[in-house]
Amino acid sequence: MTFSKTLSVFVITSLLLGNVSARETQSLDGAWNIAFDAGNIGREAGWHKGKVFRELDNRREIAVPSCWELTEKDYEGVAFYRRSFTVKPEWKGKVVRLQFDAVNFLAEVWVNGVAVGIHEGGFTPFEFRIDDLLKFDASNTVALRVVGPILMQDKQIDGMGPMETVQWRGGITGGIWQPVRLVATDEVFVDDVFIEPKIANNTATFHLNLEHTGAKTLPAKVDVRIFSDGVVAEISQTLELVPGENHQSFTMEIPNAVYWSPDNPHLYRVEVDVLFDGQSSDQWSTRFGMREFTIRDKQFVLNGEPMFLKATFFEGLYPRGIAYPDSREMAIHEIQLALDAGFNMIRPWRKPPPPMWLDLCDEMGVLTVGSLAVECMDFPFESANLPRWVENEVRESILRDRNRTCVVQWELFNELKRPVLMRLLHPMAMLSRKLDPTRLILDESGGWAQGANMFLPYESEPMKFNDIHDYPGPQVSEEVYRKLILTGLKTHKEMQAMGLKGRMPGKNVIPGLMSFFSELGYGSLPDLVDNNRRFAEEGNPLAPATVYHLRMEDNYRQALKQSGLDAIYPDLRQFCLDEQVVHGRANKLMIEAVRCNPRVKGYCVHALTGGDWIMGAGLLDLWRNPKTYVYEGTKAANQPRIASVRVWPRNVYAEKGAKIEVAGVNELDVVRGRLKVEIVAEDGSVVFSKKAKSEMTKGIAPLFEEQLDTGNLKGTYTVKVQLTAKGGAVVAANEYAFDVFATDQLVVPGQRIAIHDPWNDLKPFLKKAGIGFEVFNMTTDPSLPVFVSRTEAKTKEERMVFSELAAFAKCGGTVVYLGGGGERYGWGKPVPVPAYLPVKCGTKLARGTWAPITHLVHDHPIFAGLPTHCMMGSIYENIWAERTLVGAGGEMVAGAIGFDWFPELDKRRRHYYGPGDTWYGSDVAVVPVGEGRCILSQLRLIDFLGKDPVAEIIFCNMIEFASAPVK
Structure with missing residues (x-):
């Protein structure tokens, strides 16, 4: 028989209450032996038997706990573990249990050659009673046959x-990857305790x-005693215990x-002592906190006080241990860095963290x-086992961690798209509620299936x-910023009606509901050289x-x-x-935008550390080094008081x-106190300054608004804002360029x-700007560059025009395609561009x-007058390319470089072996075509002509460059 119970206890081995x-x-941690069974022949051949195992040529030593990938690279399949141990003679007559904190995925266990049980699931604890099998005057053996998860092999x-x-989407964690121990008690032992604290009446109920x-x-x-600098409460009761379970x-x-909170993480200790005739049969102890976390009036509440959640996403990836912290010191360091950056919550993702963490x-x-x-x-793949495995993970994970004070919410699923898992949403929520009535339960992060449901403590009916x-x-442009501050206030259709385009934040978002951005962020490479x-x-x-770190460094060097x-x-x-600066900004x-949204009551920044398939997301690299401005910029935005500064528009027409x-x-x-707003030019001179009395009320409130006369300004400027309290302390400061x-x-x-512009995208601007133009046809002078506003054709006649444009270029003309990639694109492999272009390439x-x-x-004439020889900064926030051309050839004027989330060779690999290939593409390219050329642009120029001077400068530069004779 197997059990999955709360093992997150510390064991008392000293004198307690006058009894031993x-x-x-x-502990059974340390050196074990392992034999990898790639052919899956070990069970039939009896590898669990001592004599057979000792004769295997491929047996070797392995540390427990550890992932077997650290011993056998990329291994998937079966392995047999074995070790010997002795036990104290004094344990004879006691109840002895063999406990595993986690073995991935399927574990069959033998003790002294006798099968004791099996467990499925790679992340939760299990145990077997084995005292009747032990030798107290000789060596004992424990053997396991472990079937690890299969990801890449068919x-x-x-x-x-x-x-x-059911699997964590990080590095594989095959084998005995968490600690193993023996626990000895007398005839009656504490199998489980569920602690139910209530601050309403300052009580704690212990369900034994x-x-x-x-x-x-x-x-x-x-006897039950609660300690905090001595005994603070105790109770004693005599019970008639029947054989088997007693509740x-x-x-x-x-x-x-004293209530537990981030500011005062006070923990009590409870000790449970079971005695027969004055002698202790078992003693059990754990820590707990008095705290309440719920939702009231559409906001999170901790211990009766409203709380804005600032969380960070956490995969639990480590440079050496894969999924288990390299050391306790590393775990302390990463948690402290999260706290120092202003976070009050960590969202471990798709894997219960180790008990130590x-x-x-x-x-x-x-x-x-x-x-x-x-x-x-889309994962796991569907099988008849899946519902059972999912239920097992839900049950065992909650039983393991339901006494954790820090755990305030259960998150069951994430971004569901498959019916087999959607069917489990409600039953797993009800199972969770049965196992733990005290916590919030979120059925699906992201709300992809039907919109998210939150179950409040002690409630079985959800709230949307x-x-x-x-x-x-x-780039957080004006359009992006407005989307973020309107999410949860307006429907997506209403936001589109306001002129906002493209993707809208979230799925199944309902205006008026309490909102939480549970994933938000960008990414950047770590310092690959130092890493x-x-x-x-x-x-x-x-x-x-x-x-994959070595592979990525090599790939980036080659791609550059x-x-x-x-x-x-x-x-x-x-x-x-420099990429980290872009990420941090x-x-x-x-x-800042999300915090200015009154419906939003928290956010989760993706991610604290980055590696494997989320390489780049981290505020810290895998060695737990803060990533320069990524960490500092995020930390600044997390402060309890901030002043969010914006200039509308970001790129200003001086006369407007x-x-x-x-x-x-x-x-x-x-x-x-006093608010000071200054505008500083690049040379340090102050061109605008205002000071005024100001009051920063609790919540969100305007502090300053002014229309700025920029008629005499030219260049780059920085708005500097500082709010000083009456005593002179700076309570909020910010800058915006x-x-x-x-x-x-x-x-x-x-x-x-x-021009070729039957859609009338370009003509209005040309007329208003006074740029002379004619409509392209077969008689167009070859010295005139032709500008094509879209690469789109729905009729035979329209397709014919594109053939004529290609012929025009081949004969020595210049054609500028302002939408050179069409409307189709993909995340993975480049999608071929429409055949209307004279260049074969793909869009990504x-x-x-x-x-x-x-x-x-x-540095190119097309970008004259703008920052060049650099990464595109905020000045390009409106016109940067959301799609890029792969394989276009010619001269790259502006380009993009990145890496796939996972290797395209096999979609399954995104669940294991780090990021995919590094690639690059052209945002603007000059490509020879016959005796002429085409200029392919993916920049969003047309949308911003007349609205953003950067778009106009580039467009006008293109006219001058394209008008020059083809060399």
């Missing part, structure tokens, strides 16, 4: 096929499950209860989400809840992290060289650091002026052009999510 502890433990083992197991292994009903005394609850009042969260005062190893987003996933990309130095010195060469972008970045380390602005807006977001007490373009920078070229989505896609611009 009856509960003792013996094979079936014990009814499990590729990607069929006592296991009586004897054959007769016996009286037993049960009893004790409710105890805690005088002057949750111990630290309890102690250090960070809220966590209870995460289950139940996959999502906007749980939103959004990755806006590297790989550490991997060379300290890493395991078999570990996935070592392999092959694309010619190494002319901008000959130094890969500088490329990584994007994170900062999107967080701009509007400065400053909004205050305050989670603390009201602050009264913008550019002003004077009339002399927007001179219309004198050249005449031809280049917006970036948690995986960075960086856009760079060469």
